[in-house]
Amino acid sequence: MTDRSTRREFLGTLAAFSLFPLEQEKPDLILHNGHIVTMNSAEPAAEAVAISRGRFFAVGKNADVLNLAAPGIRKMDLGGKTVLPGFIDAHSHPAAAGLSHLRMVDCDLRSISAIQAALRERAAKTPAGDWVLGFKYDDTKTEDGRSLNIADLNAAVPDHPVHIEHRGGHTVYANSLAFQKAGIHEKTPDPPGGKIDHDPATGKLSGRVAESAQAFFEKVLPQDFTRDDHREGVKLISKMLAKTGITSATEAQGNPDDLRAYQDARDSGDLLYRAYCFINYRFIDSMIEAGVRTSLGDEWVRVGAMKLVCDGSISERTARLSTPYEGRPNDFGILVMTEEELYTYGRKAHLAGWQIGTHANGDVGIDTTLRVYERLQRENPRNNPRFRLEHCTVINDNLIARIKALGAIPTPFSTYVYYHGEKMRYYGAERLNHMFALRSFLDAGIRATQASDYPPGEFIPMMALQSEVTRTDTKGNVWGPKQKITVEEAIRVGTINGAHASYEENLKGSIEAGKLADLVVLGRDPLKENPSTLVTIPVERTMAGGRWTFES
Numbered sequence: 316m317t318d319r320s321t322r323r324e325f326l327g328t329l330a331a332f333s334l335f336p337l338e339q340e341k342p343d344l345i346l347h348n349g350h351i352v353t354m355n356s357a358e359p360a361a362e363a364v365a366i367s368r369g370r371f372f373a374v375g376k377n378a379d380v381l382n383l384a385a386p387g388i389r390k391m392d393l394g395g396k397t398v399l400p401g402f403i404d405a406h407s408h409p410a411a412a413g414l415s416h417l418r419m420v421d422c423d424l425r426s427i428s429a430i431q432a433a434l435r436e437r438a439a440k441t442p443a444g445d446w447v448l449g450f451k452y453d454d455t456k457t458e459d460g461r462s463l464n465i466a467d468l469n470a471a472v473p474d475h476p477v478h479i480e481h482r483g484g485h486t487v488y489a490n491s492l493a494f495q496k497a498g499i500h501e502k503t504p505d506p507p508g509g510k511i512d513h514d515p516a517t518g519k520l521s522g523r524v525a526e527s528a529q530a531f532f533e534k535v536l537p538q539d540f541t542r543d544d545h546r547e548g549v550k551l552i553s554k555m556l557a558k559t560g561i562t563s564a565t566e567a568q569g570n571p572d573d574l575r576a577y578q579d580a581r582d583s584g585d586l587l588y589r590a591y592c593f594i595n596y597r598f599i600d601s602m603i604e605a606g607v608r609t610s611l612g613d614e615w616v617r618v619g620a621m622k623l624v625c626d627g628s629i630s631e632r633t634a635r636l637s638t639p640y641e642g643r644p645n646d647f648g649i650l651v652m653t654e655e656e657l658y659t660y661g662r663k664a665h666l667a668g669w670q671i672g673t674h675a676n677g678d679v680g681i682d683t684t685l686r687v688y689e690r691l692q693r694e695n696p697r698n699n700p701r702f703r704l705e706h707c708t709v710i711n712d713n714l715i716a717r718i719k720a721l722g723a724i725p726t727p728f729s730t731y732v733y734y735h736g737e738k739m740r741y742y743g744a745e746r747l748n749h750m751f752a753l754r755s756f757l758d759a760g761i762r763a764t765q766a767s768d769y770p771p772g773e774f775i776p777m778m779a780l781q782s783e784v785t786r787t788d789t790k791g792n793v794w795g796p797k798q799k800i801t802v803e804e805a806i807r808v809g810t811i812n813g814a815h816a817s818y819e820e821n822l823k824g825s826i827e828a829g830k831l832a833d834l835v836v837l838g839r840d841p842l843k844e845n846p847s848t849l850v851t852i853p854v855e856r857t858m859a860g861g862r863w864t865f866e867s
């Protein structure tokens with residue numbers, strides 16, 4: 316098979332592809348003897364792949380692909396291991412999380428006293444008067460059965476201002492010194508779309524503020540991240556993602572600093588996943604002015620959608636619902652931006668050729684967002700706008716029909732049922748059958764994605780598969796069993812559907828000749844695994860662009 320014409324003929328029958336003249340058709344790596352689940356419906360299974368210049372060059376049977384090997388070409392025996400396309404996390408906050416991991420106290424701890432100890436330790440190493448910052452605090456995961464309050468924080472750290480972000484990202488907790496610096500006192504009125512909590516008994520500040528009230532702190536928090544810090548943050552989180560099999564992620568609340576950090580990390584060789592970087596609506600004017608729009612970039616760093624936020628969060632129970640939270644008859648959640656604001660920003664972006672991604676969790680939030688999208692399309696129809704509904708958590712038949720009609724893309728939380736089971740009771744068993752509604756989306760032909768929303772959610776793709784397939788939490792409670800999907804469907808959601816959400820379905824998301832060589836090698840086959848142990852399947856290796864980004 317060295318003769319050129321035979322070779323060309325042979326390549327015609329094998330699923331092969333080349334971007335280059337025939338003279339250069341030489342793979343640089345062959346992986347063989349694998350159980351390759353391709354997610355390419357034309358050729359769902361394969362045994363071997365040849366890789367050339369970061370892309371799949373050929374996909375097929377062992378004998379055929381090995382035939383392409385010329386002297387000096389690297390070959391690797393996969394030992395029958397299962398290979399999937401690299402996972403695509405369609406909604407996450409990796410660059411921001413990377414910075415937090417660099418700087419802040421990780422408050423994902425199981426008691427208030429453990430959090431106090433961690434803060435105290437950090438304070439001891441922090442110059443007097445400087446901020447002590449924390450993140451990933453979760454009020455439902457501490458054994459105390461109550462929230463962290465201002466007294467806890469004052470007791471732990473009296474001499475430094477303390478600011479702790481809730482894991483969900485929509486509420487913060489602070490000590491007295493921090494409130495002073497932010498200029499908040501007991502009588503400060505709630506800003507529009509925000510809430511400053513008070514102790515119902517005493518009327519004093521509780522220590523917690525929600526949604527837009529966080530802006531009081533944003534003005535006084537240290538903003539001294541250097542350009543290098545941003546790159547280091549991407550480097551740190553790159554390793555964390557690669558270890559779990561992720562090869563692409565959407566930066567769902569990106570800004571110009573993130574976009575620069577991704578380019579810096581790409582150039583220094585530290586970027587291990589492909590970033591689709593959303594741009595927060597606050598920066599849209601300067602972006603449009605500079606002639607930038609969605610999809611500008613390369614296979615590693617690409618400008619994503621403009622980000623808008625309609626309502627509150629699921630994990631912190633502020634999503635805007637049509638019927639109240641269980642046991643809280645007057646609480647319907649929060650709307651963050653008005654419909655008119657969403658429309659004004661949305662119109663600008665839509666006219667300039669941007670994709671739009673709007674955070675919409677509750678059924679009221681989704682309804683409002685869809686109304687805006689429908690109006691934009693009615694007034695200025697665009698081909699294939701791929702409007703995104705970030706999270707799109709609580710749905711009904713009417714919403715599903717409208718999402719389908721618009722060709723919109725929901726990015727529901729993939730790991731919440733499994734990881735955040737203790738929060739599900741606030742929504743009630745009946746409502747859970749209409750939440751994270753992958754069964755409904757897929758049955759309607761809607762291309763929903765896998766999405767972690769890290770830090771609020773865990774990003775491990777194997778956990779996403781288990782959560783979506785079993786709808787069961789870590790304690791064995793089943794939440795919304797009507798929305799179960801199969802393992803194969805869950806893999807599709809986490810790969811090719813994610814590529815579609817960023818207009819890259821012809822570039823990645825399946826193991827197919829011509830596509831980017833992004834894949835994951837697993838220790839066991841998820842299609843044969845007991846669904847209740849999917850999360851324990853080890854990731855042995857991850858590859859992005861033909862380079863191993865993780866090897867166990």
Ligand SMILES: [Zn+2]
Nearest residue numbers: 406407567768
């Ligand atoms: Zn998010």
